[in-house]
Amino acid sequence: MFFQTLDILGTIAFAISGVLVAMNKRMDPFGVLIIAFVTAVGGGTLRDIMVGVEPVSWMRNMTFVYVIIGSAVFAVVFRNYLKHLRRSLFLFDTIGIGLYTVVGIETGLVAGLHPIICIALGTMTACFGGVIRDILCNEIPVIFRKEVYATACILGGLTYFLLRHFLEDRNYLFVIAGLIVILIRLLAVKFKISLPSLYRSDKSDI
Numbered sequence: 001m002f003f004q005t006l007d008i009l010g011t012i013a014f015a016i017s018g019v020l021v022a023m024n025k026r027m028d029p030f031g032v033l034i035i036a037f038v039t040a041v042g043g044g045t046l047r048d049i050m051v052g053v054e055p056v057s058w059m060r061n062m063t064f065v066y067v068i069i070g071s072a073v074f075a076v077v078f079r080n081y082l083k084h085l086r087r088s089l090f091l092f093d094t095i096g097i098g099l100y101t102v103v104g105i106e107t108g109l110v111a112g113l114h115p116i117i118c119i120a121l122g123t124m125t126a127c128f129g130g131v132i133r134d135i136l137c138n139e140i141p142v143i144f145r146k147e148v149y150a151t152a153c154i155l156g157g158l159t160y161f162l163l164r165h166f167l168e169d170r171n172y173l174f175v176i177a178g179l180i181v182i183l184i185r186l187l188a189v190k191f192k193i194s195l196p197s198l199y200r201s202d203k204s205d206i
Helices: 002-024 029-051 062-077 085-110 115-136 150-163 170-190
Strands: none
Touching: 002 029, 002 062, 002 085, 002 115, 002 170, 029 062, 029 085, 029 115, 085 115, 085 150, 085 170, 115 150, 150 170
């Protein structure tokens, strides 16, 4: 029950982030709903396909469909209260990756996968909905920029497996690992911490 609650909260967060991006691009209502939908289920769909879940989870549980539609309507109706769209987008996106990282890890554990694969699965679950969202909205996906994004998911996943030997209650593990992802992402943005660039700032040789 706790695991499903995290999954639903992650779905809400990502659906709202999708709405904010779509509205920033001034899409019509159908476009807004589609972007909300693919943002919320894109990573989870990829995860389920990779572990052989058939059909994928949101097709078997209509709760997720209703949650996405409800979240999209909520974000549209209360768009005036979601001030500073970029800040709101960042917040909901950050919450989403934190929650979806632990959901992906748990799915990998249930499938009996190696911890490294579970962390990769959690990272993909957290990031690929946003990748699809950004591609459809003609943006460079955040994961492909210098920002600490996927790295936060990986560190959260490592924390999960490090603490697994000390905490018996998996609910606490979920919460702590998810909060680590969120905290790292928040601190990275606040203090402008980013991954090193592969390219020289000097462009005279181009």
